[in-house]
Amino acid sequence: MSDSKALIKKHPELTHSENCRVVSHVQRQDGDWIRHTIMLEDLDVPFVFKRKKPYRTLRGGRVNMTYYRQSEVVAGMEFEFMKVVRIKRS
Numbered sequence: 490m491s492d493s494k495a496l497i498k499k500h501p502e503l504t505h506s507e508n509c510r511v512v513s514h515v516q517r518q519d520g521d522w523i524r525h526t527i528m529l530e531d532l533d534v535p536f537v538f539k540r541k542k543p544y545r546t547l548r549g550g551r552v553n554m555t556y557y558r559q560s561e562v563v564a565g566m567e568f569e570f571m572k573v574v575r576i577k578r579s
Contacts, residue, residue, distance in 0.1 A: 496555055496574065507553045508579045514547040527552075527573075538573035551579035 497503045513528040522539040527547055529536065536556060555575040560567050 492575065500557075502557050503555055503574065504557065505553070505555045508551050509554065511547040511550050511552055514544075516543055534569055534571055536571040536573050538576060547578070553577050553579050 494505075497505055510530040511527050512530050513526075515526045517524050517526075519539065522541060523543055525538050525540065525544055527536045536554065553576070554573050556571040556573045558569065559572045560569045562568075
């Protein structure tokens with residue numbers, strides 16, 4: 490069984506998407522971590538993950554991701570985003 494299938498079996502709230510085209514990839518310092526935000530083709534919601542080191546640019550590439558939905562309240566407004574658990578280039 491692949492890693493993504495095992496994760497989804499163990500945690501049913503996870504979603505796995507394959508061969509998604511990245512249209513935007515931004516990296517920002519967030520304390521000791523680097524916060525990565527990517528946008529995918531035909532989707533309006535950001536996908537977010539953190540790493541200790543910078544990641545090569547994903548813009549224009551295709552990725553396979555495992556993620557779950559999250560939301561946060563900023564200035565009284567709720568914003569939805571996807572928290573990435575696992576990401577790999579396709």
